[in-house]
Amino acid sequence: MAEQVYKVIELIGTSTESWEKAAAAAVNRAGASVRNLRVAEVKELDMTLDEGNVTAYRAKVNISFKYEGE
Numbered sequence: 001m002a003e004q005v006y007k008v009i010e011l012i013g014t015s016t017e018s019w020e021k022a023a024a025a026a027v028n029r030a031g032a033s034v035r036n037l038r039v040a041e042v043k044e045l046d047m048t049l050d051e052g053n054v055t056a057y058r059a060k061v062n063i064s065f066k067y068e069g070e
Helices: 020-032
Strands: 004-016 037-050 053-066
Touching: 004 020, 020 037, 020 053
Parallel strands: none
Antiparallel strands: 004 053, 037 053
8 A cells, every 4th residue: 555645724713502513513614625535533612702692603623635746
């Protein structure tokens, strides 16, 4: 088997409903423009607040894909 190389990008997905939907938003968006997604790793979770109320859930996600550059 030949050696393979993967590239990792970091995205932040957001959702007004949950961290799961925020992470899925990041993966789905990456899948719309990048081929051969391999692994998604949630690195950090946080929330944005307004006067003590949660306004959005945020998931920082590292996504790897097979590198096909020269």
